Amino acid sequence: MRRFLIKRVAGLFPSVLGVVTLVFLMVHLIPGDPVEIMLGETAMAAQKQAMRSELGLDKPIAEQYASYLSNLLRGDLGKSIKTGEPVFAEIASRWPATMELALFALLVSWAVSIPLGVLAAARRGTLVDKGSLFFSMLGVAMPNFWLGPLLILVFSIWLGWLPVSGKDEALSIILPGITLGAGVAALMVRLTRSSVLEVISEEYIKTARARGLPEWQVYLKHALSNAMLPVVTVMGLQLGALLSGAVITETIFSWPGVGRLMIDAIESRDYPMVQGCVLNIALCYVAVNFFVDAAYAMIDPRIRLER
Amino acid sequence: MRFLPLAIATLLFLSACTRPSLPPNTLVVGVETGPASLDPRYATDATSVNVCGLIYASLMRQDENMEQHPHLAQSLAQPDPLTYIIKLRLSVQFHNGRELTSADVRYTLESILHGVPASPLKGQLGNVASVENPDSFTVIVKLKEPFAPFAGNLTFGIVPEGSGDLSKHPVGAGPFRFASYVRGQRLALVRNETYFEKRPALSGVIFKVVPDETVRLLELKKGNVHIVTSPITPAVLPWLEKQKNIVSLKRVGTNVSYIGFNLRDPALKNLRVRQAIAHAIDRDAIIKHLLKNLAVKTETIIAQDNLFHAQGLAQHTYDPEMAKKLLDEAGYPDPGNGQPRLTLVFKTSKNPTRQKLAEIYAEQLRKVGIQMSIKSYEWGAFFADIKNGNFQLFSLTWVGIADPDILRFIFHSQSPPPEGANRGGYENPAMDALLDGGRREPDMAKRKPVYDAIQKILSEDLPYITLWTSVNVAAVDKRVKGFVVRPDESLDSLASATLDAESGEGK
Numbered sequence: 001m002r003r004f005l006i007k008r009v010a011g012l013f014p015s016v017l018g019v020v021t022l023v024f025l026m027v028h029l030i031p032g033d034p035v036e037i038m039l040g041e042t043a044m045a046a047q048k049q050a051m052r053s054e055l056g057l058d059k060p061i062a063e064q065y066a067s068y069l070s071n072l073l074r075g076d077l078g079k080s081i082k083t084g085e086p087v088f089a090e091i092a093s094r095w096p097a098t099m100e101l102a103l104f105a106l107l108v109s110w111a112v113s114i115p116l117g118v119l120a121a122a123r124r125g126t127l128v129d130k131g132s133l134f135f136s137m138l139g140v141a142m143p144n145f146w147l148g149p150l151l152i153l154v155f156s157i158w159l160g161w162l163p164v165s166g167k168d169e170a171l172s173i174i175l176p177g178i179t180l181g182a183g184v185a186a187l188m189v190r191l192t193r194s195s196v197l198e199v200i201s202e203e204y205i206k207t208a209r210a211r212g213l214p215e216w217q218v219y220l221k222h223a224l225s226n227a228m229l230p231v232v233t234v235m236g237l238q239l240g241a242l243l244s245g246a247v248i249t250e251t252i253f254s255w256p257g258v259g260r261l262m263i264d265a266i267e268s269r270d271y272p273m274v275q276g277c278v279l280n281i282a283l284c285y286v287a288v289n290f291f292v293d294a295a296y297a298m299i300d301p302r303i304r305l306e307r
Numbered sequence: 308m309r310f311l312p313l314a315i316a317t318l319l320f321l322s323a324c325t326r327p328s329l330p331p332n333t334l335v336v337g338v339e340t341g342p343a344s345l346d347p348r349y350a351t352d353a354t355s356v357n358v359c360g361l362i363y364a365s366l367m368r369q370d371e372n373m374e375q376h377p378h379l380a381q382s383l384a385q386p387d388p389l390t391y392i393i394k395l396r397l398s399v400q401f402h403n404g405r406e407l408t409s410a411d412v413r414y415t416l417e418s419i420l421h422g423v424p425a426s427p428l429k430g431q432l433g434n435v436a437s438v439e440n441p442d443s444f445t446v447i448v449k450l451k452e453p454f455a456p457f458a459g460n461l462t463f464g465i466v467p468e469g470s471g472d473l474s475k476h477p478v479g480a481g482p483f484r485f486a487s488y489v490r491g492q493r494l495a496l497v498r499n500e501t502y503f504e505k506r507p508a509l510s511g512v513i514f515k516v517v518p519d520e521t522v523r524l525l526e527l528k529k530g531n532v533h534i535v536t537s538p539i540t541p542a543v544l545p546w547l548e549k550q551k552n553i554v555s556l557k558r559v560g561t562n563v564s565y566i567g568f569n570l571r572d573p574a575l576k577n578l579r580v581r582q583a584i585a586h587a588i589d590r591d592a593i594i595k596h597l598l599k600n601l602a603v604k605t606e607t608i609i610a611q612d613n614l615f616h617a618q619g620l621a622q623h624t625y626d627p628e629m630a631k632k633l634l635d636e637a638g639y640p641d642p643g644n645g646q647p648r649l650t651l652v653f654k655t656s657k658n659p660t661r662q663k664l665a666e667i668y669a670e671q672l673r674k675v676g677i678q679m680s681i682k683s684y685e686w687g688a689f690f691a692d693i694k695n696g697n698f699q700l701f702s703l704t705w706v707g708i709a710d711p712d713i714l715r716f717i718f719h720s721q722s723p724p725p726e727g728a729n730r731g732g733y734e735n736p737a738m739d740a741l742l743d744g745g746r747r748e749p750d751m752a753k754r755k756p757v758y759d760a761i762q763k764i765l766s767e768d769l770p771y772i773t774l775w776t777s778v779n780v781a782a783v784d785k786r787v788k789g790f791v792v793r794p795d796e797s798l799d800s801l802a803s804a805t806l807d808a809e810s811g812e813g814k
Contacts, residue, residue, distance in 0.1 A: 048725070050424065083343065084472075145519075148522075149519075152522060156525070157525055157529055164522060164531060165517050165519075165526060166515070166517075251519055252518075254516060254519070256492050268343075269687060
């Protein structure tokens with residue numbers, strides 16, 4: 001097991017380096033000049049030149065890349081061109097808010113999708129099943145930028161129960177959490193349903209039924225625990241998507257997370273900040289993938305035996 | 308299921324007890340992005356400039372009719388075209404309690420002129436030879452060459468001498484004092500009790516960052532935000548006007564949209580082609596239907612409230628027949644069979660309103676036989692192309708034009724990009740001479756006719772089609788009294804605004 005883990009960790013480095021390089025190149029190759037955007041149109045050429053050399057933007061791109069890498073190795077992501085703050089500190093200060101939102105969204109999707117999925121499987125072909133299908137179609141099809149304002153209109157403006165936006169109150173997380181979690185929930189309902197249907201025809205379920213257990217015990221105790229394996233795996237991977245895909249939801253709800261930081265950075269061509277944000281997303285994916293792999297290996301010994 | 312009522316009860320309880328209480332008499336402004344810098348020497352984005360206007364006091368200040376008045380300056384004399392003598396008000400205090408003197412003014416000017424990193428305001432001061440402060444309340448500025456916009460450009464905030472980076476902890480002498488700033492969330496200001504003019508009625512102002520426009524307006528409807536300013540999408544105006552607790556205030560602004568021509572292009576260097584395009588575009592219809600009257604037709608980029616706005620310019624009314632005739636004369640006759648007389652490429656950004664406008668121009672031009680294809684790019688890429696002269700036609704907006712010397716930046720033959728903005732390659736020796744003269748003329752009475760002549764030539768030469776001046780809109784909670792929308796969109800009137808206490812929640 002240890003050997004497997006070491007091998008997996010070693011395998012992470014090339015992918016991280018690849019991401020770092022790609023991000024650096026992409027950010028520098030897209031047209032648009034941060035100095036132009038920051039100083040405004042009426043600034044003089046000498047001013048722009050001074051700022052460029054101060055930021056190191058006048059050096060050859062290879063040199064900029066080398067210094068970026070060496071700084072990165074020392075854990076230094078550089079300073080934001082726009083605000084002058086260290087990129088690492090800015091991302092670190094926004095990171096908990098994004099994490100909180102992603103976890104809450106995952107929780108919401110869990111709470112909705114598992115009962116609904118099991119119910120749909122148990123009542124296959126009935127109105128309940130069709131209803132769950134309708135729900136998941138709706139959840140997948142409804143874009144966040146539409147669902148978000150709709151929820152605000154109903155729960156904040158008409159009913160007055162929840163805050164409109166921001167992160168000032170304990171309840172502020174509910175609407176963005178539901179908005180972000182809706183898509184995942186919709187997906188998970190279908191997955192849970194089909195997964196439960198798959199195990200329901202297994203021998204051990206027949207045994208459980210033969211023992212005269214009530215139907216809800218058959219489903220919840222025997223079917224669900226076995227059906228959950230693929231569901232949990234996909235959920236784990238969804239966390240990566242939630243962490244990086246919260247951009248729109250964060251914007252709608254004025255949620256002070258990393259997603260919004262990145263959008264602002266892209267608009268102002270804040271190179272170090274964009275690099276930091278994309279690197280952050282890439283690392284999230286790499287980390288989540290690693291943990292899923294490790295969990296798999298722990299559960300299923302056949303995986304770590306493969307060479 | 309038995310937990311459901313309990314859960315709802317908890318939810319309601321939490322919602323009742325965790326609502327943060329705003330200090331009384333504090334006004335909340337909903338903004339799209341937070342300020343990037345709170346140092347007036349480096350503030351460039353709209354929110355930064357507006358916030359700095361409340362925190363800092365400036366030598367001169369523009370009123371709601373775009374007229375300049377002394378603010379920190381008590382008087383401003385100009386004994387000769389190169390010398391400005393500024394006498395300061397006595398007993399003005401910074402928020403830290405220190406008295407504001409000529410040393411602070413000198414420091415501010417010098418740090419704009421020589422500071423590192425360079426201040427974007429540097430160009431506004433012209434060619435300064437020296438700044439002196441012979442006594443505590445007198446500042447003498449000498450220029451190397453006459454620069455008429457100098458006095459009018461002294462509207463930036465004065466900072467305390469020796470203050471380094473003020474972008475996070477600003478100290479000024481304006482009506483409001485900095486309290487706190489959580490980046491990306493909210494900025495709080497409190498009243499300056501020792502303000503040298505009338506003490507503000509509001510005890511504080513909060514700038515709440517709500518990036519999404521719809522949500523910003525919903526916060527306003529809910530009563531959590533009291534003022535939302537431009538940009539407000541024209542399409543939401545009818546909804547705004549139906550809200551009982553909201554009033555929308557309007558005022559013609561200083562942002563002017565235009566279509567720029569590349570005069571190096573063989574077709575577009577022909578004046579008749581440019582005139583034909585101008586006559587083919589139905590601005591009245593666009594303003595009425597697409598912009599919901601949030602714009603006013605204009606023939607010059609100097610806004611109508613500006614003292615330098617010229618009258619009697621060449622008019623380019625919608626006249627498709629005239630456009631066709633002009634194209635005939637220009638050597639682009641109708642080839643028949645539905646073939647176009649002329650094909651052009653129009654570049655624009657990804658902004659949805661701009662894309663929609665581009666489609667309308669294309670359709671209107673098609674009716675006179677010009678086939679115009681649209682290429683839209685992400686802002687950075689679009690702007691890079693425009694600066695490099697890599698375009699035939701494009702559309703943009705000049706924002707916040709105050710002094711007409713900007714015309715030199717845009718139309719002088721010696722002002723090409725990257726330093727200048729003569730992107731279309733317009734060249735006219737008479738225009739160059741007038742622009743140079745206008746910059747040097749200190750006497751307002753003599754300066755005005757110079758810019759009248761300049762605007763007249765521009766309306767005839769048509770290096771641009773000036774389309775319209777946008778109307779600034781502010782959606783304001785009815786409890787707010789005394790807030791005025793200004794042409795330059797400044798929020799200075801918050802210093803004299805009040806907020807009624809009764810609940811204005813509009814359900």
